[in-house]
Amino acid sequence: MIHIEQLAKRFRAPGQRDRLSLRRTPARVVDAVVDVNLDAPDGCITGLLGPNGAGKTTTLRMLAGLITPDAGRLSVDGIDVVRQPRAALARMGVLSDARGLYPRLSARENIVYYARLHGMADEAANARADALARMLDMHTLLDRRTEGFSQGERMKTALARALVHDPPNIVLDEPTNGLDVIATRALRDSLRWLRSPEGGAKCIVFSTHIMQEVERLCDKVVVISHGRTIAVGSVPELLAQTGQRDFEEAFVRLAFGDLAPADASASGLPG
Amino acid sequence: MSGLRAVATVFRKEIADALRDRRTLLTVLVSSVLMGPFVLLAISALVASLESNAEQRELVIAGLADAPSLVNYAERQTYTVRAAPPGFEALLRSATLTDAVVVVPKDFEAALQRGDAPIVEIVADSANQRSQASSGRVARLLAGFGRERATLNLALRGVSPDLLEPIQIEEHDLASTQTRATQITGMLPFFVLMAVLTGALNAALDTTAGERERGSLEPLLMNPTERWALVLGKWGAVAGVGMLIAVLSCLSFLPGQWLLRSDTLAAMFQYGGHEAAMFLVVLLPFAAAASALLMAVAIGCRTFKEAQASSTVVMLAASLLPLINVFSLGNESAWHLWVPALAQNVLMTRVLKGEALGALQLGVPFAVCVLIAGVAVWFVARSLRSAAVR
Numbered sequence: 001m002i003h004i005e006q007l008a009k010r011f012r013a014p015g016q017r018d019r020l021s022l023r024r025t026p027a028r029v030v031d032a033v034v035d036v037n038l039d040a041p042d043g044c045i046t047g048l049l050g051p052n053g054a055g056k057t058t059t060l061r062m063l064a065g066l067i068t069p070d071a072g073r074l075s076v077d078g079i080d081v082v083r084q085p086r087a088a089l090a091r092m093g094v095l096s097d098a099r100g101l102y103p104r105l106s107a108r109e110n111i112v113y114y115a116r117l118h119g120m121a122d123e124a125a126n127a128r129a130d131a132l133a134r135m136l137d138m139h140t141l142l143d144r145r146t147e148g149f150s151q152g153e154r155m156k157t158a159l160a161r162a163l164v165h166d167p168p169n170i171v172l173d174e175p176t177n178g179l180d181v182i183a184t185r186a187l188r189d190s191l192r193w194l195r196s197p198e199g200g201a202k203c204i205v206f207s208t209h210i211m212q213e214v215e216r217l218c219d220k221v222v223v224i225s226h227g228r229t230i231a232v233g234s235v236p237e238l239l240a241q242t243g244q245r246d247f248e249e250a251f252v253r254l255a256f257g258d259l260a261p262a263d264a265s266a267s268g269l270p271g
Numbered sequence: 272m273s274g275l276r277a278v279a280t281v282f283r284k285e286i287a288d289a290l291r292d293r294r295t296l297l298t299v300l301v302s303s304v305l306m307g308p309f310v311l312l313a314i315s316a317l318v319a320s321l322e323s324n325a326e327q328r329e330l331v332i333a334g335l336a337d338a339p340s341l342v343n344y345a346e347r348q349t350y351t352v353r354a355a356p357p358g359f360e361a362l363l364r365s366a367t368l369t370d371a372v373v374v375v376p377k378d379f380e381a382a383l384q385r386g387d388a389p390i391v392e393i394v395a396d397s398a399n400q401r402s403q404a405s406s407g408r409v410a411r412l413l414a415g416f417g418r419e420r421a422t423l424n425l426a427l428r429g430v431s432p433d434l435l436e437p438i439q440i441e442e443h444d445l446a447s448t449q450t451r452a453t454q455i456t457g458m459l460p461f462f463v464l465m466a467v468l469t470g471a472l473n474a475a476l477d478t479t480a481g482e483r484e485r486g487s488l489e490p491l492l493m494n495p496t497e498r499w500a501l502v503l504g505k506w507g508a509v510a511g512v513g514m515l516i517a518v519l520s521c522l523s524f525l526p527g528q529w530l531l532r533s534d535t536l537a538a539m540f541q542y543g544g545h546e547a548a549m550f551l552v553v554l555l556p557f558a559a560a561a562s563a564l565l566m567a568v569a570i571g572c573r574t575f576k577e578a579q580a581s582s583t584v585v586m587l588a589a590s591l592l593p594l595i596n597v598f599s600l601g602n603e604s605a606w607h608l609w610v611p612a613l614a615q616n617v618l619m620t621r622v623l624k625g626e627a628l629g630a631l632q633l634g635v636p637f638a639v640c641v642l643i644a645g646v647a648v649w650f651v652a653r654s655l656r657s658a659a660v661r
Contacts, residue, residue, distance in 0.1 A: 061660055064492075065492075066492060066659055089494065090495040096489050096490055096493060097489070098659075099490060100489075102485075105291075109284075109287075113284050117277060117280055117494040117496045118495065158490070161490070
C-alpha cells in the first residue's frame with residue numbers, strides 16, 4: 001500500500017552566466033511537483049499517467065527516497081519515507097527510469113548483488129534469482145554476462161533485480177520504454193500475475209505516458225499534469241467523467257483542458 | 272541489514288568487477304608494474320657499457336707517426352695504441368666511434384725537445400656519452416705523460432721532483448655505496464607511485480562516474496543500504512586494487528635485481544625483502560588516500576570520459592610533486608613530509624639509501640593520508656544521492 005499526500009518539490013536551476021557580461025541571470029525556479037496525491041491499495045495496479053514533464057519521475061524518485069520533498073507525505077505500508085527511508089525501501093521494489101546493469105557481471109550476479117544488499121543469504125538469493133527467471137522467462141540469460149543484452153533482456157534483468165526481495169510494493173517508472181510487442185506482453189502478464197492473490201497481491205504503481213498500457217492493465221488511474229493530480233478513477237470512470245468514448249481523448253481533455261487541440265493524433269504523444 | 276555486511280557485499284562485487292576488466296588490468300600490469308624492472312635493466316645495460324669502456328685501455332691518436340714518445344709512454348702504461356680512422360670527427364658525432372681522439376701536431380717531437388709546449392687536442396663529442404667518458408681517462412693519461420717529462424727534466428737539472436707536488440691530495444668519499452646508487456636508482460620511487468595511481472584510477476572512475484554513466488547508481492541507491500556502507504565498500508575495493516598493484520610493483524624489483532648486468536650497480540642497488548616491506552609501509556596508505564581522492568574527483572562527473580579529464584589534475588600533481596625532491600638535490604625540508612606523493616618519494620628514496628625511518632617520518636605522511644582519505648570518502652558519501660539523480 002502506497003500513499004502520497006499533497007506532495008510538492010521545487011527545483012532551483014542555477015543562473016547561467018552570460019558570455020559577455022559578468023552578471024548571472026537569476027536562478028530559475030521549476031515547480032516539478034506541486035500537489036500530487038496518490039493512493040495505491042494492495043492487489044491493484046495503479047497507473048500514474050501524465051505527459052512528459054508532468055512530474056512522474058520526480059514523484060517516484062521522492063518515493064524511493066532519492067529526493068527529499070519540500071512538502072507533503074509519502075508512506076509505504078504506513079512507513080514514512082522521509083523519516084525511515086531504508087525501512088520503506090525494504091518494502092518496495094523500484095524499477096527506476098535509469099536501469100543500468102553491470103556489464104561484466106552475469107544477469108544472476110546482478111540480481112544476487114541486490115539480494116545481498118537487501119540482507120539475503122547467498123542460497124536464498126540464488127533460489128530467488130531462479131524463481132524470478134522462470135517467472136520472467138529469462139532462465140537462458142541468467143548465467144550470461146549482461147554486456148550485449150537487448151533492451152528487453154536488460155529490462156527483464158532490471159525487473160528481476162528490483163523484485164529480488166519479494167517486496168509487497170512494486171514501483172515501475174515507464175517500464176515499457178524501448179520494449180517490443182512481445183516483451184511488453186510478457187511484462188504485462190508478469191504484472192497481472194503479481195497482482196493476483198497467488199502472485200502475492202502486490203501493490204503495483206506503474207508510471208507511463210502510453211494510453212494503451214493504462215487501458216489494458218490498470219485497475220486505477222491517477223492522471224497528473226504540471227505537477228498536480230487532476231483526476232483519479234478507473235478507465236470507465238474517467239471516460240464517464242469526461243463524457244468521451246476514446247480514452248486517449250479523455251486523457252487529453254483531462255491533462256490539457258479545453259485548450260488542447262481537438263485532433264487526437266497531434267496530441268497522442270504529448271511532448 | 273548490518274552496515275558491515277553491506278560493506279563486504281559491495282567490496283566483493285566491486286573487486287570481482289574490477290578483476291574481470293582484463294584488458295585494462297593487463298595494460299596497467301604491463302605499463303606500470305613491468306616498467307620499473309625494464310628501466311632498471313636499461314640503466315644497468317648503460318652502466319655496464321660505460322664501465323667496460325672505462326676499463327678498456329685503448330688510446331686513439333691522429334698523427335700516430337709524429338708522436339713516438341707519447342706512444343712509448345702509453346704502451347708502458349699497458350695501453351693499446353691505435354691510429355685514428357679517417358674522418359673521425361664525423362664518426363664521433365654519429366657515435367660510431369666511442370673513444371676520444373688525441374690529435375698530435377706534425378712537429379710534436381721537435382717542439383717537445385725545444386720546450387715549446389706543443390698543443391695536443393683531445394677531441395670528443397659531449398653528446399656522445401661514451402666518448403665523453405673516455406676523454407677524462409685520456410686527459411689523465413696525457414697529464415701523466417707531461418708529469419713524467421717534467422720530472423725527467425728536473426732530475427736532469429738536479430732538482431727534486433717533490434717540488435712539483437707541494438701538496439698531496441687524497442680523496443675520501445663519505446657516501447655509502449647505497450647512497451651513490453640512489454643517483455641512478457632515484458627514479459624508482461616515482462615509477463612505483465605512478466604504478467599505484469594508474470592501477471587505482473580505472474577502478475576509482477568505474478565505481479563512481481562509470482556507475483552514473485551506466486545509469487546503475489540510481490537503482491543502487493534504491494536498496495535499503497546506508498550510503499556510507501556503499502562508499503566504504505567501493506573505496507575498499509578501489510584501494511585494494513591500488514594496493515595489489517603496489518605489492519606487485521614492489522616485488523617486481525626483486526627479480527629485476529638479479530637481472531642487473533653491472534656488478535657495481537648490483538652491489539650498489541640493495542633491494543631485498545626489508546626494502547620491499549618498507550616500500551609497502553610507505554605506499555599502502557598512499558594507495559588508500561589516492562583511491563579516495565580519485566573517487567571524490569570522479570563522483571562529480573557524469574561520464575567516464577569527463578572523469579578521466581578531471582582526474583588528470585590529480586595524476587599530474589602526483590607526478591610533479593616528487594620533482595621537488597629532485598630539484599632540491601637532496602636538501603630535504605621538514606615540510607616535504609606533509610605533501611602527499613612528495614613525502615612518499617622522499618621516504619622511498621631514504622629506504623633505497625639504506626637509511627632508517629623514524630616513527631615521526633612514517634607518522635606524518637600516514638596521518639596526511641588518513642586525513643585525505645577521510646575527507647574524500649565523506650565527500651563521496653555526501654554527493655552520492657545528488658549524483659544519482661542529476
